[in-house]
Amino acid sequence: METQQLHRGRLIDHIQLVVRDIAASEAFYTAVFKALQIPISGRGDDYFWADELFVSTATSPAACGKLTGRHHLAFQARDEAMVQAFYQAALANGGTDNGAPGYREYHPGYYGAFVLDPDGNNIEAVYHGKAERSAPSVVVTF
Known part of the structure; x- marks a missing residue:
């Protein structure tokens, strides 16, 4: 695994999702990251990663043999069109x-879309828009 640039001062250093089907997860995340213009940074037989998200199988040494539970991850988008593409x-x-979407x-200005990935994780893309824009009332439940 190659070393990435270290970003000190962030709240989150990295997140690992342990999945049942690495091929299905890689297809899903490759497609949504392409829509968000985030490249896949690396891959191996039982893992891949993009930016600070590491996805692996339960048999990967980093996983300790257990699947992760359901998570909510929100990725930033540059505009509403990028949220729709995601x-x-x-x-x-x-x-x-x-x-x-x-x-x-x-x-005000919160524009998002939510999907469940192949393992049931709640994955969101969000564009925060302009603060002066008023948002219509939409109730979203998780």
Whole structure:
């Protein structure tokens, strides 16, 4: 595994998802990251990673033989079109709808989309927009 640049001062250093089907997960994440313009950084027989997200099988030495539970991960998008592209790529590559692209009432300008990845993790793409934009009321449950 190659070494990446170290980014000190971040809250999250890295996140690992341990999945049942590495091929299905790699197809899903490769597609959604392409829509978000994030490259896959590396891969091996039982793992791959992009930025600070590491995805592996349960048999990978880093996994200790156990699947991870359900997580919610939110990826930043540059604009609403990128959120929509993320959503379409996810659905076309093994994801399940968990909230179509749209404004949420979390704060003004919050535009997001939610999908479940092949292991049931709640994966979101969000564009925070402009603070002065008022958001229509949309209730999203997790």
